[in-house]
Amino acid sequence: MKQIYTKTGDEGMTSLRDGVRVAKDDPRIEANGQIDQLNAYLGIVRSMLGDDKENSQLIHAVQREFMVVMSHIATPEGSDNPRELHAADIITQLERAIDQADYQGGFVVPGGGSQLAAFIHLARTQARTVERRLWSLNREHPVNKDILVMMNRLSDYLFVLANEKE
Numbered sequence: 724m725k726q727i728y729t730k731t732g733d734e735g736m737t738s739l740r741d742g743v744r745v746a747k748d749d750p751r752i753e754a755n756g757q758i759d760q761l762n763a764y765l766g767i768v769r770s771m772l773g774d775d776k777e778n779s780q781l782i783h784a785v786q787r788e789f790m791v792v793m794s795h796i797a798t799p800e801g802s803d804n805p806r807e808l809h810a811a812d813i814i815t816q817l818e819r820a821i822d823q824a825d826y827q828g829g830f831v832v833p834g835g836g837s838q839l840a841a842f843i844h845l846a847r848t849q850a851r852t853v854e855r856r857l858w859s860l861n862r863e864h865p866v867n868k869d870i871l872v873m874m875n876r877l878s879d880y881l882f883v884l885a886n887e888k889e
Contacts, residue, residue, distance in 0.1 A: 740797040754856040755793045762789050764846040771839045788813050810869035817876040824883040836889030847881035
């Protein structure tokens with residue numbers, strides 16, 4: 724079995740994509756940690772969607788794109804990243820899904836409907852946290868604009884999806 728622990732982070736440091744060592748509370752590490760948490764929440768949502776293949780496939784595409792996004796966030800300025808972002812394509816898909824939703828407007832109190840809707844709201848609030856962390860990060864380390872827009876659209880999509888599943 725491959726050993727998973729390296730002990731290189733035991734003193735509060737970790738590595739960016741090209742091996743540069745940074746503190747574990749570096750804004751890039753914090754942003755990626757928040758994305759990782761959102762990805763886990765989306766995994767719960769996707770597992771609960773049942774036969775809703777369209778939304779399940781879209782969420783899965785977002786989850787896959789998160790791996791690329793995290794890679795780009797962990798790439799220091801001046802270093803190349805060979806992984807191609809598809810955030811613009813995800814934005815288009817999210818906007819299409821939002822436009823097709825039967826959203827009538829208004830506020831929703833999470834937990835008043837289905838368990839699935841409550842989990843979607845949890846993912847939505849985490850998407851907003853990720854968005855805030857990315858904008859904070861953007862002040863120090865520029866973040867690709869499509870990543871920022873994708874996160875904003877994702878939270879909107881999750882809001883209307885939760886509304887549909889109430």
